[in-house]
Amino acid sequence: MIRTLTLLFAVVALAMPAQADERSDQLALLMVPQFSEEAVAAGVTQKYEGGWEFFVGGGGASLDCNHDGMPDMALAGGTDPATLFINSGKPGGDLAFKRGDLGLDDKMVRNVTGFYALDIDGDGNDDLVVMRLGENAVLKGLGDCRFERADRDWHIDGGRSWTTAFAAEWEKGNRFPTLAFGNYVDRTAPGAPWGTCADNFLMRPGAGEVPDYSDKETLSPGYCALSMIFTDWNGSGEPALRIANDRQYYRGGEEQMWKIEPGRPARLYRRGDGWAHLSIWGMGIAQADLNSDGLPEYAISSMGDTKLQMLDDPADRSTPVYVDEAFERGVTAAQPYTGPDKLPSTGWHTEFADFNNDGREDLFIAKGNVEAMTDFASDDPDDLLLQAVDGKFVEAGDRAGIARNTSGRGAIIEDFNRDGLLDLLVVNRKANVSLFRNLGRQADWGDRPLGNWVEIELEDSGGNRAAVGARLLVKTGTVSMNRTVSVGGGHASGHSGPVHIGLGLLDRGTVRVQWPDGSWSHDYRFLANQHIVIKRDAADVAYRALGE
Ligand SMILES: [Ca+2]
Numbered sequence: 407m408i409r410t411l412t413l414l415f416a417v418v419a420l421a422m423p424a425q426a427d428e429r430s431d432q433l434a435l436l437m438v439p440q441f442s443e444e445a446v447a448a449g450v451t452q453k454y455e456g457g458w459e460f461f462v463g464g465g466g467a468s469l470d471c472n473h474d475g476m477p478d479m480a481l482a483g484g485t486d487p488a489t490l491f492i493n494s495g496k497p498g499g500d501l502a503f504k505r506g507d508l509g510l511d512d513k514m515v516r517n518v519t520g521f522y523a524l525d526i527d528g529d530g531n532d533d534l535v536v537m538r539l540g541e542n543a544v545l546k547g548l549g550d551c552r553f554e555r556a557d558r559d560w561h562i563d564g565g566r567s568w569t570t571a572f573a574a575e576w577e578k579g580n581r582f583p584t585l586a587f588g589n590y591v592d593r594t595a596p597g598a599p600w601g602t603c604a605d606n607f608l609m610r611p612g613a614g615e616v617p618d619y620s621d622k623e624t625l626s627p628g629y630c631a632l633s634m635i636f637t638d639w640n641g642s643g644e645p646a647l648r649i650a651n652d653r654q655y656y657r658g659g660e661e662q663m664w665k666i667e668p669g670r671p672a673r674l675y676r677r678g679d680g681w682a683h684l685s686i687w688g689m690g691i692a693q694a695d696l697n698s699d700g701l702p703e704y705a706i707s708s709m710g711d712t713k714l715q716m717l718d719d720p721a722d723r724s725t726p727v728y729v730d731e732a733f734e735r736g737v738t739a740a741q742p743y744t745g746p747d748k749l750p751s752t753g754w755h756t757e758f759a760d761f762n763n764d765g766r767e768d769l770f771i772a773k774g775n776v777e778a779m780t781d782f783a784s785d786d787p788d789d790l791l792l793q794a795v796d797g798k799f800v801e802a803g804d805r806a807g808i809a810r811n812t813s814g815r816g817a818i819i820e821d822f823n824r825d826g827l828l829d830l831l832v833v834n835r836k837a838n839v840s841l842f843r844n845l846g847r848q849a850d851w852g853d854r855p856l857g858n859w860v861e862i863e864l865e866d867s868g869g870n871r872a873a874v875g876a877r878l879l880v881k882t883g884t885v886s887m888n889r890t891v892s893v894g895g896g897h898a899s900g901h902s903g904p905v906h907i908g909l910g911l912l913d914r915g916t917v918r919v920q921w922p923d924g925s926w927s928h929d930y931r932f933l934a935n936q937h938i939v940i941k942r943d944a945a946d947v948a949y950r951a952l953g954e
Pocket residue numbers: 469470471472473474475476477478493
């Protein structure tokens with residue numbers, strides 16, 4: 407026994423430095439962005455507090471509530487009040503925020519688990535969906551970062567559930583969006599919390615001139631949703647609703663996908679449709695078209711291994727059978743990558759974004775122990791997995807300066823100072839949020855730029871002004887990239903606003919837009935390092951100057 411142990415230690419001792427060396431070699435080929443944590447200096451003090459109902463959730467949303475081009479944000483506080491932070495910084499300058507007012511009373515501003523921003527009524531102001539433990543609320547944006555409750559006017563039943571997930575899409579022909587609410591444990595049911603997951607809800611708009619969601623459809627069974635996303639998994643033009651579910655509390659549950667057909671009740675994909683049973687601690691979900699084949703891949707965080715699902719047979723667009731390529735692609739992120747703690751880690755917010763502007767989407771995963779689960783890592787740093795040329799991902803969280811001993815939950819990936827480098831806000835349980843400014847790439851003589859970039863904002867005609875569901879096909883040199891405008895995913899967190907695209911060394915490109923109604927635009931030419939706006943049927947892109 408002792409000999410076996412000694413041998414094991416020897417193998418581990420040999421393996422660890424080799425792995426570290428290999429990672430160093432891989433990182434040497436990549437541009438590693440440098441982040442500086444500036445929450446307090448930027449005026450952002452906000453914690454996610456509370457008992458076991460707030461072990462989950464803890465999110466926020468970015469939106470531009472005063473139309474000055476600078477992203478503002480709403481952050482959940484659990485039992486602490488949720489807070490609106492209005493961006494008071496300048497383009498290219500320091501991160502700076504001032505506190506605003508969400509217009510929620512003292513009861514409703516507490517017990518908030520997360521936010522998503524979208525323009526529900528199509529007036530050009532983003533509205534805020536407020537997810538809560540108890541009644542949910544919807545805040546209508548009035549401009550100037552003022553809000554008023556609209557859930558009663560719009561007949562949105564806030565329910566009594568413990569809401570932990572949200573997503574929205576515009577079904578074809580509809581002026582207003584379809585809203586999906588995901589709920590966690592039903593605490594009032596006998597035997598709670600074990601096997602007592604609440605149902606989820608789908609709210610489709612009425613046909614009138616104002617949003618009317620009196621018709622509420624139950625998505626049953628619910629299996630304790632922690633994130634959801636509308637996704638056109640097979641390129642049919644008709645998104646389905648995917649839900650990541652937490653096996654900790656369901657009995658006989660699994661990951662789910664609902665078929666959402668206009669004018670028909672939602673229908674769950676089952677074995678007969680090819681849907682395979684997968685039972686994980688589904689926490690956060692993200693989609694990206696990593697292989698540019700027009701179909702999305704999915705990252706789903708869990709306790710232990712992160713999943714990376716790719717359609718098994720891309721030619722067969724009728725059967726949703728997925729293979730897990732997380733190991734091959736290097737995104738399992740199953741344990742902490744720094745420090746002595748080698749227990750499994752716990753992943754939450756998951757999102758693809760190009761942090762170093764090299765034209766390849768990277769993967770961020772917020773990490774943090776549920777509370778004091780001794781079988782899981784307690785010091786569990788967030789992951790920044792940079793995508794290499796070969797499509798594999800390399801951990802760079804420590805090198806980038808985001809590896810901290812905080813317990814991450816939701817996150818917002820956004821260029822908060824509009825300098826073309828994506829910054830990062832992480833909501834932490836029982837600790838102040840982390841606000842990381844992206845400084846670019848570090849060199850001997852200081853920071854230097856990353857790759858080129860473009861930020862693209864769409865403006866559709868009709869109710870879906872921000873063109874949620876639109877696809878962007880960007881071509882630069884020989885590279886093509888697909889992006890989708892969506893509302894949902896991550897964990898209790900989202901962002902509204904331009905789509906950020908890294909361009910590497912290329913200083914121009916073209917973009918084609920597939921608008922949510924399915925029609926394609928012509929090719930638009932654009933120059934790099936600009937914020938561009940593409941209006942429906944416009945001849946050319948418009949360049950937007952900020953801070954003027
Ligand atoms: Ca703003």
